[in-house]
Amino acid sequence: MPRNLSGSESELRGAHAVPEAMLTVDTDKAGSEKQKDGQTQMASPDRRECSRPRSAGQDPRQSRGCPAQEQAAGQPAVLEKAQEFFQTCDPEGKGFIARTDMQRLHEELPLSLQDLEDVFDALDADGNGFLTPEEFAAGFSHFFSSQGALSQGAADQQVAQLPEEKVYQSRGNGGQDEEAQFQVLMDRLGAQTVLEDENDIKQLWLQLKKDEPHLLSNFEELLTRIFSQLQEAHEEKSELEYALKKKIVAYDEEIQHLYEEMEQQIKSEREQFLLKDTERFQARSEELEKELFAKEQELELLSQKQRTLEGQCEALHHDKHETKAENTKLKLRNQGLAQELERVSRELQDAQQHLGSLQQEACRLHQEKEMEVYRVTESLQREKSGLLKQLDFLRERNKHLRDERDVSFQGNVLCAVTGVDFHEATHFLRGAAGRRLWEGHAFLAGRISIAVQTTRIWEGGHTALDVATSSKRFCCPPLCTTQKDKAAQASTAASRASWKQRSGSVIGKYVDSRGVLRSQSEEEEDVFSIPRRKSSLGPSAYPLTEEEPGPGEPGAGGPRCRALRRIISIEEDPLPQLLDSSPKQPLSKGPEQEGVSHQGAEGPVQQALSLACSPSSPREQPVGKEALCQVESLPSTPDRLFKIVFVGNSAVGKTSFLRRLCEDHFSPGVAATVGIDYRVKTVNVDNSQVALQLWDTAGQERYRCITQQFFRKADGVIVMYDLTAKESFLSVRQWLSSVEEAVGDRVPVLLLGNKLDNEKEREVPQGLGEQLAKENNLIFYECSACSGHNTKESLLHLARFLKEQEDTVREDTIQMGRPAKKKSCCG
Ligand SMILES: Nc1nc2c(ncn2[C@@H]2O[C@H](COP(=O)(O)OP(=O)(O)OP(=O)(O)O)[C@@H](O)[C@H]2O)c(=O)[nH]1
Ligand SMILES: [Ca+2]
């Protein structure tokens, strides 16, 4: 490349010189490939010739004729060339030229890579790194137009140069010639390419030519050699430069490649990362979706709940309104009630005061009653001792009378047997010696027996005396009526005398109402008519015999019965004392004693007396007395008293049961109860003392009438049967209906099956008793007076029941006041 280009030319060098070279290469390409090595340089002289005039200081642009016209004429050809060149640069037919495409031309064009770069930059108008055909053509035509102007200048120079050369050649040795010759030489040697300043060589050459022309050829040869060597060195340098550039390109390519690879890798990494990210994102989004779904469901649920709650709220609101309305109503009513309450509480206070006074009154009455009971008990006790004294007196009297009667009877007998006067006979008999004689003579006894038989026939069965069987009493025959009357009158008088002082005595009453005591023979008849068992005898035996309805009498309705009822009243509780004071009648004696008594008139009387004086025998000691003693000995006063009546067939064990209960004692041979017996037993029921008046009735049929009377005021009834005797159980129903008849069902009934100890003779199964009790709503126990099993328990059960019943009644009475009290508290 010429180094001596002007400023404007050097500016264009990158942009314009290259297309020229390209053009040259392109055009020569077809046929001149083989000239490549040296020919390029060899072909360049044309061009150099073109550029030379410039160095001669002539401005080609100034000498230009009309370049626009020439340009217009050459434009299509230029475009064609540009197209061809574009295709050369873009052999693949991409439709554009990249920077690398341009660099490929480095091998074909004598341009450095830097030059090619510059060319590319100059052509790339928009700077996007690609040359489109349009950009290429535009740049090319622009270059061509400027090149056209230059070539015009060159042509002009050539035209001017022709005469110059002619001058050089014609002159020969002239200065001009020398200059020309030197230039030719230089051109021939190709010094331009390697030499920067040829002035020194020129001076040397001129000097030599002038001084030593013969050496000129040597010098020229030397120069030729030097220049060829320089040329070689230059070429070598170019080659090296070229190789270096190639290397650089390869390196660049490699770098590019690596860069691309790296980019690829980065891209794939990024893609992978993106993929992963996407996956993660997808997973996360799925998760979130699920969560969202769950949340939505939750929300749905919550909204449902909210709806229901709203509904409830509404309902409550509604209720509230209703309640408010009701409240106001209730308030009004409350006010009314409060007024009412005030009124009622005032009334209640009054009632309470009244109740309090009533309670005080009741308390006072209760105390008074207790006092009365004690007073009565005491007076009865006194009465009893009085009665006992009376009894002693009566016994004395009785003895006396009997003696009298015996004397008169024996007198009669003596009269009848011996035929002596009655008075003599009695006189005889009254004498102690005579009586001993009477008693002592066996023959006389035989006579008496005969006499008695005779007397019986004579009396016509009027008396029931049977000397052989009875040792206790002798009935006065009608013969001695006067004596009997006398005796009776005396007895009555004595009784009256002694009883007048206790006008309250029931015995007194009885005697007063009756006037006279009944004939003892009648009583005996009653007693002896008991076929099965021996009987105990108390004063109650008198009325009891009266109770026995005769064939014409309709039972218990008679006046005697009424008199009895007045005497034995459960309300007045006189019977125990009556029983206590009962004289011990000789009837309680067993028949085995009778065999002895017939031996003497004195025997039975003494026995009777001895019996009266020794009340230690079980049957002779009245049960009520012992019980009373027991109660009196109790330190504490009973809180309440209940009257319990014992009923049941005869011999079921009522008396034995009571004896077991009160004395904790059992004696096998107990006599049947006559009339009624009485005992008191105090039991402790839940820390309160309960006194039980136990009325032991006689089970025998004849005493039923009396028993019936005692139901009326009973607080409780005990019906007993003997579990070894079926008929006693069968009678239970009758007993129950008797009870019910008298008192309805207000009285609790305890059903007892006795003699449990005698299991092997049992006739009534336990189940039957239980069933009966269940049917009739009774308390039921099986017990044994003999062993004491269930005696206390059953009675305690009944006592507790009675107590609780009474408590309930009391509670009910109190409660009539209590709710009002509570109300007043609330108010
Ligand atoms: N084995 C046995 N015999 C008894 C039992 N209780 C009473 N007895 C006997 O039964 C007989 C009648 O007894 P009482 O107690 O007199 O009968 P009761 O029911 O009072 O008879 P009345 O007074 O006639 O109504 C007597 O011989 C008693 O010994 C008992 O639990 N077991
Ligand atoms: Ca471009």
Ligand SMILES: [Mg+2]
């Ligand atoms: Mg009895």
